[in-house]
Amino acid sequence: MILLVATGLDVAGPWLAQVYIDGYLVEGDLRAWPLLLLGGAYIGSQGLAALGRYLQTLYFSRIGLEAIYTLRQRVFRHVMRLPQHVHDATPTGEMVARVTNDTDAIRELYVAFLATVLQNLVLLVGILVAMALMNLQLMLIAAPLVPIAGVVIWLYQRTSGRAAMEVRRLRAVQNARINEAIGGMSVLQAFNRTDHFRHHFHDTNISQYNARMRTVRISGLLLRSALDLIATIILAALLWVYGLEHLGSGAEIGVLYAFITWLGRVSEPLIEITQRFNIFQQASVAGTRLLRLLDRPEAPQGTDTGPVEHARLQLRDVHFRHHGAATDTLAGITLDIPPGSFFGVVGPTGSGKSTLLDLLAGLSRISEGSLTLDDRPVADFAPETLNAAIASVPQEPFVRSTTLRDNLLLGSEADDAQLAAAIDDAQLRELIDRLPDGLDTPLGERGLTLSTGERQLLAMARALLRQPRILLLDEATASVDSATEHRMNRALERLRGRVTLIVVAHRLSTIRHADRIVVIEAGRILEQGSHTALLDRPDGHYHRLWHHRQRRSAESWQ
Incomplete structure (x- = not known):
């Protein structure tokens, strides 16, 4: 309910501006009371919308933190019950990364991805409905931005998945190397092998840097840059169609203002959603690693609680x-x-x-x-x-x-x-x-x-x-x-x-x-x-x- 009310108030701002521009300003009606009334409604709606967004963020953050608290407890409990041979074969740093870094990535999924996607999808629907009610022809020009963004997201998922998985794997290796080096520092210094371990860490660090740069290049190309270009093209098309309809006339200047404002708000949610897919990608990789850990069978435990009397x-x-x-x-x-x-x-x-x-x-x-x-x-x-x-x-x-x-x-x-x-x-x-x-x-x-x-x-x-x-x-x-x-x-x-x-x-x-x-x-x-x-x-x-x-x-x- 908070999300719907906040979205409605957010969308109402450009509509109120359109009413004042086309109903009063273009007609030369400069009386103070319409400006005060519509201006007050505009400021009030945006203030309440901001309060609604704050409450949404608070609510989603609480859900995410509670979910990760439960998940981290479950993962750690499972780790404590794994057979000894699993701990013998798994570096300590990697196991620590599963319990800490990977669960943190899942938290980001709730707080930064799901919340953002849900809020912006509702805002997107609200803007498109408001556009259609105001001018259906101009809405049909702006609407293709949505499916195009879907294609961009699909391409990003296909191209960045392997690089994101490599980043998570190398982070676990990095943690393992740090844990080994610090745990055995006295031996490394006594044998003068600190430089050897430093070079090993450098190799892992540069590999992780390269993997991260691959994800940065892919996101930089397919996320904001591509959508900014598409949004600019659609804005040009919208201005061209509006210009053909109202060439030489000042009619419905408020409609143009509202659509330009809404179009900016359409592109921003789409850009934010696509950028958040980077977090979704990392959370997917982290979730896969956690599932693999949780799928490992725990050490079998008996149920005989009878006391040991003789100890033979x-x-x-x-x-x-x-x-x-x-x-x-x-x-x-x-x-x-x-x-x-x-x-x-x-x-x-x-x-x-x-x-x-x-x-x-x-x-x-x-x-x-x-x-x-x-x-x-x-x-x-x-x-x-x-x-x-x-x-x-x-x-x-x-x-x-x-x-x-x-x-x-x-x-x-x-x-x-x-x-x-x-x-x-x-x-x-x-x-x-x-x-x-x-x-x-x-x-x-x-x-x-x-x-x-x-x-x-x-x-x-x-x-x-x-x-x-x-x-x-x-x-x-x-x-x-x-x-x-x-x-x-x-x-x-x-x-x-x-x-x-x-x-x-x-x-x-x-x-x-x-x-x-x-x-x-x-x-x-x-x-x-x-x-x-x-x-x-x-x-x-x-x-x-x-x-x-x-x-x-x-x-x-x-």
Whole structure:
């Protein structure tokens, strides 16, 4: 209703001017009251029309922002539920671009395109109706501007689509390169490779510049320039026809004024609509990219919410193959892990150790075989139930730039006693006592104010705060110093018997006291047993691995 009223008031302005010119000015009637009355009506109609346009813009903006709020929430929720292999294969910067830039392009579709097109289409119809009521012959001269604009829009869509898609793709690549460079800045500077990355970024930047220039050239040729030329030709035709009809006469000068004014208002909405099609093109590309993301299947989730009572893990002939891989990463794994036991897992790089922990944590699904927790398939557990029972300490801990307390809680709730118990079990008390503000000390970007070992201890305390029944550690001592390794070993001994420990270790000293050590190579179990039992096999893999590490350790001290 606001749109129709505003359009009617907007169209009425030239009509009021025509009434005064032809009814009073041409006739020589210069009385003040008609001028004041029609002038006041003209000013009032245009003021109310401007108010209506403001309300329209406000309304459409609110619709657009609400729609994008909902869309962005949905996209981010979907991203959080995607399988791990999707995140492994997708650059972080590209995923960020989908959630931010692409949804912003959809917002522009609502705010800058749909609102503009609807408002201007209604205005266009209103002007053509007013033209027809005033002078049908002159309206028929102006009307061809509309279908011609449709042809121009169609040509623009056909020629600019590929360039717009390339712009969006290169923006995602650009974000990915920026994210990589900033995230690894210390390494790039240490290896003096900043210029190399700068040249790579320059190549991407110049490619995006060229793609954008293609869209600019196409829009510059087909949008305003073409329509301005066509509108000028139609204006000339309108003046010529009017001149033939009223040559030498001043009759209906007001009609000519009204038509010239309306013709300008006809061409402007068409030009604005065609220019907004650039936004529509970008939104179409962004929408396609978002649909591709939303079409990716989410990681399957179970519905079993029954509590985990004993925390016994069993693997029977488990096979796993990564998405798109030609061979199995794990093949025929069979294990029985009793509650409260301490299992160590060793093997060369790429043998499948971390993959095994991902399967146990429910981050990946087995391809074949059976994986159960308390005789119930791990795949059937609801995520919140599984996450409450199993906690992980990854090789590269996730640390936010907020305080130590926030990093421990990660949005969860815990009382002071639970927090203190987790800190003590993880041997983190010494760090907290050393920090200036204790638990409320900000840790900086990615926790770089902490050492690698301290970040590992933080990750362990965070995991223990959930009071899990099973704790998974993935190479937690691989990059720490001897003192930190000793503290982590003390933490493991403190947890022994209370929590099932499954530890992937590069340093064999970390798992030498484990109840059972499993040696994996090429996705298969080669041997298993206690540290002593495995060392008693002179031809065994663990025996060779242990003595090899011992020799390297001795050489490093010489």
